[in-house]
Amino acid sequence: MAATAVPNWVMLERFVFRRDDDASFREDKRTMAAGTTFTGTPFRVSFILADPPTPSRLYVWWPRGPKLSMVCHLVAAHRDLVLLRLDYPGDESDPSPFGEVRNDYFVYIADPPSPQRAPLIRLLPDCTEYNCYFQRPVQRIFEPHGAGLLCCGEEGTFVVAYLDIRRTPPSGELRAELSVLRSSVRSSDAGEEQWTTKLLPIKYRDDVVPTSL
Numbered sequence: 661m662a663a664t665a666v667p668n669w670v671m672l673e674r675f676v677f678r679r680d681d682d683a684s685f686r687e688d689k690r691t692m693a694a695g696t697t698f699t700g701t702p703f704r705v706s707f708i709l710a711d712p713p714t715p716s717r718l719y720v721w722w723p724r725g726p727k728l729s730m731v732c733h734l735v736a737a738h739r740d741l742v743l744l745r746l747d748y749p750g751d752e753s754d755p756s757p758f759g760e761v762r763n764d765y766f767v768y769i770a771d772p773p774s775p776q777r778a779p780l781i782r783l784l785p786d787c788t789e790y791n792c793y794f795q796r797p798v799q800r801i802f803e804p805h806g807a808g809l810l811c812c813g814e815e816g817t818f819v820v821a822y823l824d825i826r827r828t829p830p831s832g833e834l835r836a837e838l839s840v841l842r843s844s845v846r847s848s849d850a851g852e853e854q855w856t857t858k859l860l861p862i863k864y865r866d867d868v869v870p871t872s873l
Contacts, residue, residue, distance in 0.1 A: 666690060666691075667709055667710070667711050667712070667716075670709055670710065670711075670712060670715075670716040671712045671713060671714075671715050672715065672734060672737055673716065673718070674734055675717075675734075676718050676719075676734055677717055677718065677720070678720050678722065678731075678732055679720070679721060680721060680722060680723040680725075681723070682721075685706070685719055685721040686708050687704070687719070687721075688706050688708055688709070690709075691706050691707040691708075691709065692704060692705070692706040692779065693705055693706075693768060693769075693778070693779040693780050694781070695766055696783070697748065697762075697764050697783070698783065699748075699750070699762070701722070701725065703720060703722040703746070704720070704722075705718060705719065705721075705768060705781060706718075706719045706721075707719075718734055718742075720732045725746065725748055726747075726748050726749065730747075731746060731747045731748060732744070732745075732746055733745040733746075733747070733804050735765070735804055735809070736809040737809065738809050738810055738811045738818075739811040740769065740770040740771045740811075741767055741768065741769060741770070741809060741818055741845075742767070742768040742770070743765065743768075743807065743808075743820060744767075744768055744781070745765050745802075745804065745807075746763075746766070747761055747763055747764075748761070748762055748764075749761055749762070760798075762799065763799065763801055764783060764784075765783075765802075765807075766782060766783055766784065767781070767782045767818070767820070768781050769781070769782065769845050773816065773845060773846050784820065784841060784853075785841070785853055785854070785855070786800075787799070787800045787802070787839050787857075788855075789857075800822075802824075803824075806822050806824060808820070808821050808822075815844065815846065816844045816845035816846045817842070817844045818843060818844065818845070819840060819841065819843075820841045820843075821838065821839065821840045822838075822839045823838055824836070824837045824839075825837070825862075826859075828859070833861075834862050835859045835860060835861060835862060836859070836860040836862055837858070837859055837860075838857070838858050839855050839856070839857045840856050840858075841855050841856075
């Protein structure tokens, strides 16, 4: 019997279904991908696809992950890429101080270039900033709704971006901080990409429109 065709497009449910036992983890071989966290913990993801308007669902198998709610996040999606996040405490293999939480970001690639035709999941490098208290770079923690994903062109290039608003000392001026990671599904340097960060001025109406003529 021929395999059921995959829908051309889907509507993703934002809620992630965590199932840590094989009996309840819904696995579709067409969409299943296996990954490893920064600290070496294995996990699997699988999308259960449905024709719109029925939502498609994401299932995560992560038995060694923290037993807490809301540690798996479906952050963004564009074309055949999905941005995912897993949250967990650091362990002995992580140089973070005790109690610090890691946010691992992954890009799920539904249709990788040949010869790798099965879906795959790629761990993105950390976006870091220098911390004066710890006197070393630390991972930046992104708010889930501040990150986005954009596919660019037909060569598999994609961009992950995070927008934040910060006050710059000592003036206290508000500025937009844009962090960007550029990569490609065809890249041989996966994991070696570098984040770039720009501070952008926020222009208020009175700054650009004359108040009097």
